[in-house]
Amino acid sequence: MARQKPHLNLVFIGHVDHGKSTTVGRILYDSGNIPEQEMRKLQDKAKELGKSGFEFAFVMDNLKEERERGVTIDLSHKKFETDKFYITIIDAPGHRDFIKNMITGASQADAGVLVVSGNKGEAEGGLDSKGQTSEHIFLSKTLGVTQLIVAVNKMDMTQYDQARFNEVKVKITERLKSVGYKVDQIQFVPTASYLGDNLVKRSTHMPWYTGPTLLEAINSLKEPEKPTQLPLRLPIQDVYEIKGIGAVPVGRVETGVMKINDKVIITPAREGKGVTGEVKSIEMHHEQLQQAEPGDNVGFSVRGISKVDITRGDVLGHLDNPPTVATEFTAQIVVLNHPSVLTAGYTPVFHVHTAQVACTIAEIVKKINPATGETMQEKPDFIKNGDVAVVKVRPIQPMVIELQKNIPQLARFAIRDSGSTVAAGMCIDLVKKA
Ligand code: GTP
Numbered sequence: 001m002a003r004q005k006p007h008l009n010l011v012f013i014g015h016v017d018h019g020k021s022t023t024v025g026r027i028l029y030d031s032g033n034i035p036e037q038e039m040r041k042l043q044d045k046a047k048e049l050g051k052s053g054f055e056f057a058f059v060m061d062n063l064k065e066e067r068e069r070g071v072t073i074d075l076s077h078k079k080f081e082t083d084k085f086y087i088t089i090i091d092a093p094g095h096r097d098f099i100k101n102m103i104t105g106a107s108q109a110d111a112g113v114l115v116v117s118g119n120k121g122e123a124e125g126g127l128d129s130k131g132q133t134s135e136h137i138f139l140s141k142t143l144g145v146t147q148l149i150v151a152v153n154k155m156d157m158t159q160y161d162q163a164r165f166n167e168v169k170v171k172i173t174e175r176l177k178s179v180g181y182k183v184d185q186i187q188f189v190p191t192a193s194y195l196g197d198n199l200v201k202r203s204t205h206m207p208w209y210t211g212p213t214l215l216e217a218i219n220s221l222k223e224p225e226k227p228t229q230l231p232l233r234l235p236i237q238d239v240y241e242i243k244g245i246g247a248v249p250v251g252r253v254e255t256g257v258m259k260i261n262d263k264v265i266i267t268p269a270r271e272g273k274g275v276t277g278e279v280k281s282i283e284m285h286h287e288q289l290q291q292a293e294p295g296d297n298v299g300f301s302v303r304g305i306s307k308v309d310i311t312r313g314d315v316l317g318h319l320d321n322p323p324t325v326a327t328e329f330t331a332q333i334v335v336l337n338h339p340s341v342l343t344a345g346y347t348p349v350f351h352v353h354t355a356q357v358a359c360t361i362a363e364i365v366k367k368i369n370p371a372t373g374e375t376m377q378e379k380p381d382f383i384k385n386g387d388v389a390v391v392k393v394r395p396i397q398p399m400v401i402e403l404q405k406n407i408p409q410l411a412r413f414a415i416r417d418s419g420s421t422v423a424a425g426m427c428i429d430l431v432k433k434a
């Protein structure tokens, strides 16, 4: 079988109205992914709703309310194939009311395109203390979007002025640096998305610009790595009992590689201390494997481990580098959707890899400014929707969680309560179970 193109999840982020949906729609159109006739229909629809100019945005904005208001509300996904990648484009909303949708989109993404209007005042508006350019930059970094491209858009409204492009570039660079992005690897592309300048076709209006078009910049992103170099972590999703074989745990390898005959531990397991054994067989889609890699969803058997010992939420690792069981951890969280305020003592369910464990928020350490990462308040009494905070967390029972800086795949979690996601976050420090 021919090797398929690598898959890339690419999220479009940025302040409301800066042109994310238009950029996506236009790049799809200019690359031949939207038939002429369909484009004409969208143009008519936009005119009919008094929203001329939004026709390219309508490619991504499909909801009635989105079209009438001319804003993106929910995420929309579209397939896009380039020479190099098989891309899933995720168009996120910029409006602050829909930030939780943006957060979901960013958490699904490998890379992002930050769209910033170059128009006088608009770039600055996105960067002020309530601006979504700043907030999206912070959240993307927090949620693991490691690679970014910046489109400085609406260049037609600045007379394609090079000085203005440079001015915006300096401002955005500063903000990216402040949250920890490596700015020398980030490409800035001046665009006029509505007109198609520098998306697929090189603009004739900006001879001073010699860098890549947006499409070229996207093609030069790095292929998302399979984290084979990290320690083996395989969260158990389910355990079956199969006649003649015994216990068959199933799950997806998140990091590292598991081979036949490896000495492994599954922890915390029933007794809280973990159970150990040797990998006897590995199977995927009814085929026997010699080894399982990140992304592989496998069933396997381990000599010495029986079904009663282990359950969903336990994690498998190598015996010489076992998964970390925490009795307490420190996390950075974003409150997305809580009906009132969140205070110390609150005990919702944390969803970490395949585990669901009730955890008490023991202490709210500090509140952070999402735009700058600076501390806003030490030990606040409560936090509410939109707040970013550092909290101390105590799981009700032993649970595997890893540090963001060591194994990010097992550091992220969602906090849920009464059927909705209340907050999301990552583990930044922890106390290991003795
Ligand atoms: P939200 O999803 O609601 O945050 O907005 P968005 O960032 O997706 O912006 P959208 O694509 O909906 O565009 C907003 C408005 O900006 C529309 O009227 C577009 O026509 C206009 N626009 C987008 N790109 C350009 C551009 O390059 N030049 C000009 N002049 N207008 C643009």
Ligand code: MG
Residues within 6 Å of the ligand: 020, 021, 022, 057, 061, 071, 072, 091, 092, 093, 094
């Ligand atoms: Mg939009």
